[in-house]
Amino acid sequence: MKKSILIILLLPYLILLYQHLNATDTRDIDQIREAIRASGANWTASDNWVMRLTPDERRALCGGLPDIPQNAQSRLLRLSEAKEIPSKFDWRNNNGNWVTPVKNQGNCGSCWDFSAVAQVESWWKIYYNNPDSMIDLSEQFILSCGNAGSCDGGSAFSALDFIAAEGLPSEACLKYSADDQVSCSDACDNWRDEAVKIPGWGFITLDEPIVQNIKNAIYQHPVSAYLSVYSDLFAYSSGIYEHVSGQFEGGHFILIVGWNDEEQSWLCKNSWSADWGESGYFRIKWGQCDMGTYLPFIWDELTGGPAVAVSPDHLDIALFVGDSTAYDITVSNQSMTALSITPIDFEIPLRSYFHPDSLNSLDKVSWWCGNPGVGGYENSWLQYLDLPALNLTGATEPILSFLGSWMLEDPEVSGPAVYPFDGWDGCNVWISVDNGQNFQVIQPLSPPYNFRSIYSFGHPTCWNMGPYIPGWAGISEGWIPIDMNLSSFKSDSVVIRFAMASDGGYCTLDDASLKGFFVDDIIVSDNGGMIFENHGEDTPAIKKSGFTIGRADWIAIPEGGGVIAPSESILIDMEIKTRNLVPGDYRGRILFSSNDTTLPAAQFLLDMKLKAPDYGIALQKINVPAISIPLYTPIQPSVELINHGINDATDFDLVCSISSQEYCDTTHVQEIISGATEVIKFETFSPGNPGASEAQVSVVNFPHEYHSYDKSIRSSISFSSMVDGFETETGLWTFEGGWGITKIASHWGDKSIHVNGGKIPYSNNMNDAITYKRGFDYREAGHVTLSYWTRYQTEFDKDICYLEISGDSLIWQKLDSLSGIDFVWKQRKVDLPKLDVSKVWIRFRFVSDGQNTNYGVVIDDIEIRSVPVGMENTEAATNLPSTWKLEQNYPNPFNPLTIIKYQLPISSEVELSIYNLLGQKVATLVSAKQPAGYYSVIWDASGLASGVYVCRLDTGDFVQTKKMLLIR
Numbered sequence: 001m002k003k004s005i006l007i008i009l010l011l012p013y014l015i016l017l018y019q020h021l022n023a024t025d026t027r028d029i030d031q032i033r034e035a036i037r038a039s040g041a042n043w044t045a046s047d048n049w050v051m052r053l054t055p056d057e058r059r060a061l062c063g064g065l066p067d068i069p070q071n072a073q074s075r076l077l078r079l080s081e082a083k084e085i086p087s088k089f090d091w092r093n094n095n096g097n098w099v100t101p102v103k104n105q106g107n108c109g110s111c112w113d114f115s116a117v118a119q120v121e122s123w124w125k126i127y128y129n130n131p132d133s134m135i136d137l138s139e140q141f142i143l144s145c146g147n148a149g150s151c152d153g154g155s156a157f158s159a160l161d162f163i164a165a166e167g168l169p170s171e172a173c174l175k176y177s178a179d180d181q182v183s184c185s186d187a188c189d190n191w192r193d194e195a196v197k198i199p200g201w202g203f204i205t206l207d208e209p210i211v212q213n214i215k216n217a218i219y220q221h222p223v224s225a226y227l228s229v230y231s232d233l234f235a236y237s238s239g240i241y242e243h244v245s246g247q248f249e250g251g252h253f254i255l256i257v258g259w260n261d262e263e264q265s266w267l268c269k270n271s272w273s274a275d276w277g278e279s280g281y282f283r284i285k286w287g288q289c290d291m292g293t294y295l296p297f298i299w300d301e302l303t304g305g306p307a308v309a310v311s312p313d314h315l316d317i318a319l320f321v322g323d324s325t326a327y328d329i330t331v332s333n334q335s336m337t338a339l340s341i342t343p344i345d346f347e348i349p350l351r352s353y354f355h356p357d358s359l360n361s362l363d364k365v366s367w368w369c370g371n372p373g374v375g376g377y378e379n380s381w382l383q384y385l386d387l388p389a390l391n392l393t394g395a396t397e398p399i400l401s402f403l404g405s406w407m408l409e410d411p412e413v414s415g416p417a418v419y420p421f422d423g424w425d426g427c428n429v430w431i432s433v434d435n436g437q438n439f440q441v442i443q444p445l446s447p448p449y450n451f452r453s454i455y456s457f458g459h460p461t462c463w464n465m466g467p468y469i470p471g472w473a474g475i476s477e478g479w480i481p482i483d484m485n486l487s488s489f490k491s492d493s494v495v496i497r498f499a500m501a502s503d504g505g506y507c508t509l510d511d512a513s514l515k516g517f518f519v520d521d522i523i524v525s526d527n528g529g530m531i532f533e534n535h536g537e538d539t540p541a542i543k544k545s546g547f548t549i550g551r552a553d554w555i556a557i558p559e560g561g562g563v564i565a566p567s568e569s570i571l572i573d574m575e576i577k578t579r580n581l582v583p584g585d586y587r588g589r590i591l592f593s594s595n596d597t598t599l600p601a602a603q604f605l606l607d608m609k610l611k612a613p614d615y616g617i618a619l620q621k622i623n624v625p626a627i628s629i630p631l632y633t634p635i636q637p638s639v640e641l642i643n644h645g646i647n648d649a650t651d652f653d654l655v656c657s658i659s660s661q662e663y664c665d666t667t668h669v670q671e672i673i674s675g676a677t678e679v680i681k682f683e684t685f686s687p688g689n690p691g692a693s694e695a696q697v698s699v700v701n702f703p704h705e706y707h708s709y710d711k712s713i714r715s716s717i718s719f720s721s722m723v724d725g726f727e728t729e730t731g732l733w734t735f736e737g738g739w740g741i742t743k744i745a746s747h748w749g750d751k752s753i754h755v756n757g758g759k760i761p762y763s764n765n766m767n768d769a770i771t772y773k774r775g776f777d778y779r780e781a782g783h784v785t786l787s788y789w790t791r792y793q794t795e796f797d798k799d800i801c802y803l804e805i806s807g808d809s810l811i812w813q814k815l816d817s818l819s820g821i822d823f824v825w826k827q828r829k830v831d832l833p834k835l836d837v838s839k840v841w842i843r844f845r846f847v848s849d850g851q852n853t854n855y856g857v858v859i860d861d862i863e864i865r866s867v868p869v870g871m872e873n874t875e876a877a878t879n880l881p882s883t884w885k886l887e888q889n890y891p892n893p894f895n896p897l898t899i900i901k902y903q904l905p906i907s908s909e910v911e912l913s914i915y916n917l918l919g920q921k922v923a924t925l926v927s928a929k930q931p932a933g934y935y936s937v938i939w940d941a942s943g944l945a946s947g948v949y950v951c952r953l954d955t956g957d958f959v960q961t962k963k964m965l966l967i968r
Helices: 002-021 029-039 056-062 111-127 139-145 156-165 211-218 231-235
Strands: 040-047 088-090 199-205 221-228 236-243 248-260 266-270 281-285 294-299 308-311 315-320 325-333 339-347 354-357 366-369 381-386 398-407 427-434 480-485 495-501 516-528 529-534 543-548 562-564 570-577 584-594 604-611 617-623 628-630 637-645 649-658 661-672 677-681 691-700 712-720 723-726 733-735 740-743 753-754 767-776 783-793 800-806 813-818 820-833 840-847 855-866 897-904 908-916 921-930 933-939 947-954 959-966
Touching: 029 040, 029 231, 056 248, 111 139, 111 156, 111 221, 111 294, 139 156, 139 959, 156 221, 211 221, 211 248, 221 231, 221 294, 231 236, 231 248, 294 617, 308 584, 315 325, 325 339, 325 562, 354 381, 354 543, 366 381, 366 495, 398 427, 495 516, 562 570, 570 604, 604 767, 617 691, 617 712, 628 723, 637 649, 637 661, 661 677, 783 800, 783 813, 813 820, 840 855, 897 908, 921 933
Parallel strands: 236 281, 315 604, 628 712
Antiparallel strands: 040 236, 088 248, 199 294, 221 248, 248 266, 266 281, 308 325, 325 570, 339 562, 339 584, 354 366, 366 516, 381 495, 381 543, 398 480, 398 516, 427 495, 516 529, 584 604, 617 637, 637 677, 649 661, 649 691, 691 712, 723 855, 733 767, 740 753, 753 855, 767 840, 783 820, 783 855, 800 813, 800 840, 897 933, 908 921, 908 947, 947 959
């Protein structure tokens, strides 16, 4: 009987829980409409043919796969900006309609295909100035012949690659049937005669959706785009779409055909028929649904190369650590058409990995191109093993023979390479007849190279040697005897080079079976006579060299790139900043991505010798427990100190101060030797004043200074009455037994803590706790209270949650208890007793008996506050503010999350909004009547560009603004 009653009591709450966990029932139009109303969004949801599909059928429409090409960075385009770009634009009504009719992809995840084709069709109409053209290209041809995707998904990037390489015939040549099993042989025989090709394409954004770049591209022609689809989009009818409810359903490609600055929206053509949305179109708010990153844009034309000339193309410099300097690079356009260029910087650290090793060896050791630390090779390698110079002038039939073994990335496994390359990572043999000044690949007699064009050797984003460099790739399945005829290379200074190169995307770290390149039993002979031999022995005559690629953070190009008119030049400003580098040799490379089709791409090389100063110490990082620290939580600041000078540094001081806390401490450093890094600690303290603050550490009494910039360091820090809202893992708590963070319910945000980690009902015979492990020290504070929000349903007086306190973590005193039913969120406050100890532990402990379970206890938003002594019975003791106030956001600068706090002395109509510097509202965070109190809102600025934004609090009687800096 008890169980029946319990089930009846639980039923409404279990129903509520089920609805919470399944809040993405997209058939419920009313639920989506309510979410739109609650969020203040400006769009309409209604029933349509997509909503009447099953959930799996709807999900199947989302076949967009954001497979970003490995060479994305090198395909970045800098488009020339239009002088007067309008605030509102639509290619459907721009002295004609330049957009082809909306189509229906049907029951096939081919949105990627329709997006790419739609862009090509509009580009063709604009390029040939023919808005009245009825051009209609075949999506089925790409689906059947393009190897770019299927009905299970694909990428517009791959589709555009195919159209550039092969072309695309008309719809009549192969009609669309929403079936990826249609044979390519069903296409018309003369499809090549009518195929439309594009010159090529590049990205006009990478991982940052820069609105101005997107508008600048759309102003030239419509652009394909990827977005993340949530289930509420299926119900879109009209308006400016924003995601308000529902789960992630998949990726989707569409076509952007216009924009509206006032609405801050993109106008998009979809492929779900004209019976969906606004006659097949939809408008979407800027920054929504991951849209705007990696947008592929078709070039109007390619230049005939070589077009790019760089002067100088190489520079040698010597600097001291901490120096900054600048240089100009001249980039010229030698072609007869406009040249678009984008400079991209790389670093090329020097390190060799060819070495004798027993791994996979023939007998004792063999030459291995690999890193023993990872058991193979890594990304972005170029490794050489050069034999000593040989005199072959008197040889008649010189032969190179050796045994080779390779275990490298296999294109058949990791995916086909980018045209015209057919292999990713590879190895081969080169030869020089001028003592290593110039090299060329030598072809083997047997076995032949199994790939004709290795991507890692040739592509500009890798080692930039141009296409059609052959090599071996994949797995050799053991040691292979290899012979090469040297008869064509007779000179007195022949150098033979064994080489291996890898790209930036797949290596031993992804597949442990990929071990690298092995060489043994190297013999150069002539008619049986021995000229040279080596069996894995490392000798001084054998030269080993190697390079890797990474981003060169020490190279900056503030205003690089743009469009260069024929026979004109521009200056590229290059800044060198050596802060945070260590002494040594550095090599940087600037690659000039452009619409010049000639490979290899133009580049600039910089070799830098960085030296240590006589004396040089630097502060690197201030260490505190977290960015936001609860009040009365003891912390001990520290700083990382490095000596990058040649001499030892002795007898100086470090001073640490924290604003708003009246904290200042000095630590004396007796000595730090050259090259050492030490962590210097300061005195422990307990913060008692809430609010944003700044920690600063400075070097004092150090007379030897080469640079002063690194003698002081600052770090933003915040002290808050909020102990934890459980939105992120803070590491402040020790969870025992069933306690855990859950999403089943929350007072604020989307997370809280639950006695059984979100599992309902809780377990029998529990005696588990969650403990604030850092503890509190409030000995200097006045009257201290701990408050928390809770809702609970337990077996009354049998299953109980206690709030407990301890001065030694052994003996616990009960402060509060929860038992029975109170399923509405309520805040509870308890006074914390005075304990004359430096650390006070707080815990929530849940105890259940062996019978009957229930929903349990949920706790959220735990806070600690202090009221000055003598004010316990005044209005101040209620913790209500006496004035309106908008606090500075924290952190600031931020990326992309920041906390905005404000206070209300009386109940007020509140609007909290974000504006850009043009005065355009970019977000409304609060628009509601709120009671007096303290409030905290998290703003997620994902999708917005770097810059200054203004937060505005308006209560009718009070207006205040704060500037905020978003840094990407």
